[in-house]
Structure formats: structure tokens, C-alpha cells
Amino acid sequence: MDAATERTSQRVVLDGVLSAARCARLAWLLRALAHTGYRPHVESLNTWEVARCDPRLLPQLVAARQVVLQAVEQAFGREAELYIEWSGLVAWGAGSGIDWHADNARDYLRQRVISAVLYLNDQGANFQGGSLLFKEGEPRAVAPRAGRLAAYGSGEADAHGVEPVARGVRHTLTVWLTDDPAHSEDRKAGGGSREGWP
Numbered sequence: 001m002d003a004a005t006e007r008t009s010q011r012v013v014l015d016g017v018l019s020a021a022r023c024a025r026l027a028w029l030l031r032a033l034a035h036t037g038y039r040p041h042v043e044s045l046n047t048w049e050v051a052r053c054d055p056r057l058l059p060q061l062v063a064a065r066q067v068v069l070q071a072v073e074q075a076f077g078r079e080a081e082l083y084i085e086w087s088g089l090v091a092w093g094a095g096s097g098i099d100w101h102a103d104n105a106r107d108y109l110r111q112r113v114i115s116a117v118l119y120l121n122d123q124g125a126n127f128q129g130g131s132l133l134f135k136e137g138e139p140r141a142v143a144p145r146a147g148r149l150a151a152y153g154s155g156e157a158d159a160h161g162v163e164p165v166a167r168g169v170r171h172t173l174t175v176w177l178t179d180d181p182a183h184s185e186d187r188k189a190g191g192g193s194r195e196g197w198p
């Protein structure tokens with residue numbers, strides 16, 4: 001394998017990244033404001049939409065995604081290098097799931113370098129199924145539980161899928177990170193800093 005095709009997978013699973021109470025508040029926001037259309041059997045709510053629906057609710061989401069950004073930067077040794085490209089809350093209903101894919105495998109997604117999913121509720125208690133599965137490497141499977149963060153490369157080396165949710169609703173805060181400031185969602189919102197929100 002030459003340097004150009006080298007596959008470098010990078011993956012971490014961290015527990016207790018957000019408290020159970022903060023996870024529950026984000027899940028409440030998701031249930032109150034989410035809309036359909038992201039994928040079949042899935043409802044979502046991105047940070048822009050929260051800003052538009054009710055800016056008073058924005059700080060709790062902005063604070064949580066900042067926690068995710070900092071946890072990822074620390075885990076991957078990339079402090080002050082990454083920007084949030086997209087962030088949002090996702091509710092995975094019964095029947096939802098995703099086949100094997102890489103998160104940057106389209107021309108318009110190439111800027112994504114790390115994917116981060118913070119789970120807001122518990123497999124087994126709140127829903128059945130819904131494990132995050134990787135095609136190769138370790139860890140091979142992540143069982144969602146409130147406060148657990150899975151972070152992994154957005155490229156082919158970390159190809160992954162979500163096992164179908166069999167029952168209940170699986171809640172996540174999903175964040176894609178880029179090292180290209182031009183693709184920062186905060187910059188696009190008009191902020192000049194890495195924390196561009198008011």
C-alpha cells in the first residue's frame with residue numbers, strides 16, 4: 001500500500017462526556033422540535049434550526065457541541081485545530097439504521113475529517129438494536145448509552161453502519177468536524193471565532 005492509499009483508522013469511545021441530566025434536556029429539545037426528512041424513520045434538528053425556532057434554547061445545544069469538540073480534539077491530540085462542520089440532534093425511530101458507509105464519501109462532504117456521535121439515551125432501556133458497527137478494526141461495535149461519545153475518522157478506514165433500531169427511539173447529538181475553517185458552521189453563521197455563536 002503506498003502513502004496515497006494508506007488507511008489510517010482512528011477511533012475512540014469515551015464515557016461520561018455529558019451528564020445524564022444534560023443528555024435528557026437535549027432529548028427533550030429533540031422531541032419538541034425535530035422534523036422528518038433526514039432519513040427514513042429518522043427525525044432531526046440541526047443547530048441552525050434551533051436558532052431559528054427559539055434562540056433561547058440554543059445555549060444548551062451550543063454548550064454540548066463544544067464539549068464534543070473539545071473531547072475529540074483532546075482524544076486525537078488536535079487541540080484548536082478542528083471546526084464544527086455540522087451539528088444536530090437525531091432521533092432514530094424503529095426501522096431506522098444505515099448500511100456500511102464512510103461519512104466523507106461524497107464530493108460535497110470531503111471536508112469532514114472526524115465524526116463524533118454523543119449518545120443521549122440507553123440501548124436496552126430506551127430502545128433495542130441501534131449499535132454502531134465498524135466494518136473493520138477495533139472497537140468493532142459501540143453500544144449507545146447516555147453520555148457515551150464515539151469518535152472516528154470520516155474516511156473509508158472507519159467505514160461503519162448503524163444496526164436497525166428494533167423498538168423505541170435512539171437519540172444522538174451528531175457532530176462532523178473539519179480542519180478547514182471555510183467549512184465551519186459557526187463561520188457561516190457570521191461568527192469570526194471558533195465559538196462563533198452569541
Ligand SMILES: O=C(O)CCC(=O)C(=O)O
Nearest residue numbers: 098103117132162172174
Ligand atoms: O448514530 C450513529 O451511531 C452513527 C450515525 C452515522 O453513521 C451517520 O449519521 O453517518
Ligand SMILES: [Fe+2]
Nearest residue numbers: 101102103160
Ligand atoms: Fe456515518
